[in-house]
Amino acid sequence: MFKLLINQAKSITMEMPEKYAKIALKDKPQRNKAAEVTPLPREKVLRTLIWREFSVNNVQISNNTKIKDNTLYLDAALAQQSININPLVKKVTIDVIRPGAQDVFTNTIMDIMPIAAKVEGKIGEGVTHCLRGVVVFLTGIDEAGRQIAEFGSSNGIFKDKVAFGMPGTPGSDEIVIRIDVVIEKGTGMERRGPLAAHQVCDWILDHVRWELKKIPPQEAVFTQEFKDIRRKGRPKVLIVKELGGQGAMHEKIIMPSEPGGVRGGKSIIDLGNVPIILSPNEVRDGGIHSMT
Amino acid sequence: MGVGPSTKETTLHHMRDPLVEIVQNDRDVDMVGIAVVGSPQDNLEKFYVAKRLGMLAEALGVDGVLIYAEGFGNQHVDFAAHIEELGKRGIPVVGLTFAGNGLVVENEYMEDIIDLDKAGQGMETEVVGQNCVIKADAVKSMKILKQRIKKKRG
Numbered sequence: 001m002f003k004l005l006i007n008q009a010k011s012i013t014m015e016m017p018e019k020y021a022k023i024a025l026k027d028k029p030q031r032n033k034a035a036e037v038t039p040l041p042r043e044k045v046l047r048t049l050i051w052r053e054f055s056v057n058n059v060q061i062s063n064n065t066k067i068k069d070n071t072l073y074l075d076a077a078l079a080q081q082s083i084n085i086n087p088l089v090k091k092v093t094i095d096v097i098r099p100g101a102q103d104v105f106t107n108t109i110m111d112i113m114p115i116a117a118k119v120e121g122k123i124g125e126g127v128t129h130c131l132r133g134v135v136v137f138l139t140g141i142d143e144a145g146r147q148i149a150e151f152g153s154s155n156g157i158f159k160d161k162v163a164f165g166m167p168g169t170p171g172s173d174e175i176v177i178r179i180d181v182v183i184e185k186g187t188g189m190e191r192r193g194p195l196a197a198h199q200v201c202d203w204i205l206d207h208v209r210w211e212l213k214k215i216p217p218q219e220a221v222f223t224q225e226f227k228d229i230r231r232k233g234r235p236k237v238l239i240v241k242e243l244g245g246q247g248a249m250h251e252k253i254i255m256p257s258e259p260g261g262v263r264g265g266k267s268i269i270d271l272g273n274v275p276i277i278l279s280p281n282e283v284r285d286g287g288i289h290s291m292t
Numbered sequence: 293m294g295v296g297p298s299t300k301e302t303t304l305h306h307m308r309d310p311l312v313e314i315v316q317n318d319r320d321v322d323m324v325g326i327a328v329v330g331s332p333q334d335n336l337e338k339f340y341v342a343k344r345l346g347m348l349a350e351a352l353g354v355d356g357v358l359i360y361a362e363g364f365g366n367q368h369v370d371f372a373a374h375i376e377e378l379g380k381r382g383i384p385v386v387g388l389t390f391a392g393n394g395l396v397v398e399n400e401y402m403e404d405i406i407d408l409d410k411a412g413q414g415m416e417t418e419v420v421g422q423n424c425v426i427k428a429d430a431v432k433s434m435k436i437l438k439q440r441i442k443k444k445r446g
Contacts, residue, residue: 041319109420113303135304152296152416161297162420163410168305169421234322235355235441239311240345242361242370244295245330250363254328260303273330273337275345280316283326286307292300292362 041231047125048227049281052220053132054212059096059175065207067215072134074177078204085203086196090143091182094204097137099173102159107139107180108147109154109161110197110249111290112169116259117209124228124282128259129212132221135170138201140181140194148188148197149249179204191247191269194291195262198253202262209258228281244292245273251291254278259286295363296416298423299390299408305424311360311388314430320438324352331363331370338370346377354383355444356437360425361389365396372397384440386433390423392416404436 006012055070062073079092097104113136120126140148147153154161164172179201187193217223244250245268254276257264268276278287315323329345332338349357357378361371371389378385379401389395391407393414406429411417 041322109297111302112305112420114307116307149297152298152418154297154418154420156418161418163298163422166305166421166424167308167310167426168302168424170304229316230324231319231322234320235438235445236324236353237315237321237437238324238349238352238354238357239315239326240357240359240374241326241328242331242359242367242374243301243328244363244367246333250295250331252328252330260307268328268330271330273332273341275327275329275341275348277325277327277348279325280312280323283309283312284307286303288303288306288328290301290303290306292295292302 041234044230044232046228046230047279047281048225049125049285050127051130051224051226052127052217053130053222054215054219055221056131056134056175059134059177061094061096065211067208067211072131072208075207078207082200082203085200088184088187088193088196089181089200090184092200092204093180095178095180097158097176097178099175102172104158105156106137106158106161106178107141107155108149110138110140110148110194111201111292112137113205113260113289114286115205115208115212116286117212118258119213123255123257123259123285123287124279128285129215130259131208131212134175134177136201136205137176137178138181138197139178140183140188140197142183142188142193143185146188148183148194189248191251194249194251198262198289198291202258205261206258206263226281226284228279240275241288243268243288245269249292253289253291255282255287256289260289261286262289265289295367296418297420298411298417299363300420301362301424302421305421309425310427311358311425311430311433314427314434315358318434321356324354329374331361331367335369339373342370342373342377345374346381349378349383350381356384356386356441358433358437359385359387361387364390364392368395369397371395372399372402375399375401382444384437384444386437386440388425388429388433404440406433
């Protein structure tokens with residue numbers, strides 16, 4: 001025990017054997033506060049994707065395809081022309097389901113996709129334009145009247161058959177462009193039937209994409225930069241998405257040419273179902289087209 | 293069984309995937325990427341694919357894996373096989389799937405499985421997009437995975 005009390009001193013010198021000093025220091029280990037705070041990770045940006053959204057508040061079936069004054073005009077002739085894309089497709093109908101008028105009958109919903117187009121670069125980097133307020137529903141049936149669905153069909157009244165506001169579905173206030181496809185009898189349970197339906201849908205959307213690419217960037221209502229970031233020193237986490245790869249509707253198209261498209265992509269079945277790495281931006285930019 | 297309307301992931305879902313968004317913006321982890329793996333028809337092929345995934349994760353040297361399986365029924369055979377291959381290599385795994393009335397196969401590594409049944413009916417509801425992963429599921433799975441990684445590192 002060592003106690004020292006000083007009142008009004010000008011200078012004090014204290015001396016003690018080295019071993020006591022060592023003990024004194026040992027009792028009070030100097031805590032380094034800087035080391036306790038977790039340092040920010042060293043972030044490395046690999047790729048950047050610029051995402052621009054353009055507002056659409058009306059969709060009209062017209063005699064040519066264009067985007068003007070927040071209105072999307074769709075050429076009615078595209079439905080007839082698109083039949084030539086694949087001989088398995090017998091009939092295509094395009095119509096618009098507006099919010100508030102969703103009490104309509106629908107064939108089974110094969111896919112929901114946004115309308116997005118690459119302006120610069122490939123999927124996962126560069127610039128992408130996307131339409132906000134409108135989504136595309138692909139629905140289908142075969143010539144014999146059988147729904148194109150494998151395990152449970154979503155045919156019925158539109159508003160009862162969609163869980164609005166989920167990540168994979170639009171909000172109930174969004175305009176829906178419905179592309180209804182009739183395919184050859186009995187091909188709904190094969191790979192080629194649903195694939196044909198998706199190809200036709202993609203071909204129609206390509207016409208909208210060409211118009212979308214022309215819109216000047218200053219008209220965008222929303223712009224965001226997405227970055228592929230690696231954080232060195234942090235625990236490495238991998239996300240695994242197990243997708244259907246059995247054929248018919250259980251199929252995905254990986255890395256198409258246009259966001260969420262079909263053309264230019266490879267089927268996961270043709271790739272042997274083996275794991276393939278995509279970057280977060282590639283997934284966000286529509287690198288996976290769902291055929292289910 | 294396979295992928296029904298309520299468990300299927302639409303193209304829109306993939307583009308707005310909450311799992312990717314949450315993990316990517318989490319500054320506590322280093323996301324290496326997204327492995328996309330198909331679910332083949334044949335059982336032998338399912339195990340072939342699962343082994344490839346195990347080797348891939350091993351080669352990447354990952355500390356944790358979040359695995360999401362679309363659909364249910366025979367898709368869970370792959371799901372269980374993937375988790376087993378990762379578990380054998382000592383990699384903590386958190387799985388997200390529509391379990392419904394229980395999984396068709398299970399193994400000792402399947403400790404943390406989050407059920408995505410939103411309707412609470414335990415069956416295919418035939419409403420598009422109903423039983424898919426949402427942000428809350430993603431946050432929950434990330435929290436569990438972080439605990440598992442911390443526990444493993446000691």
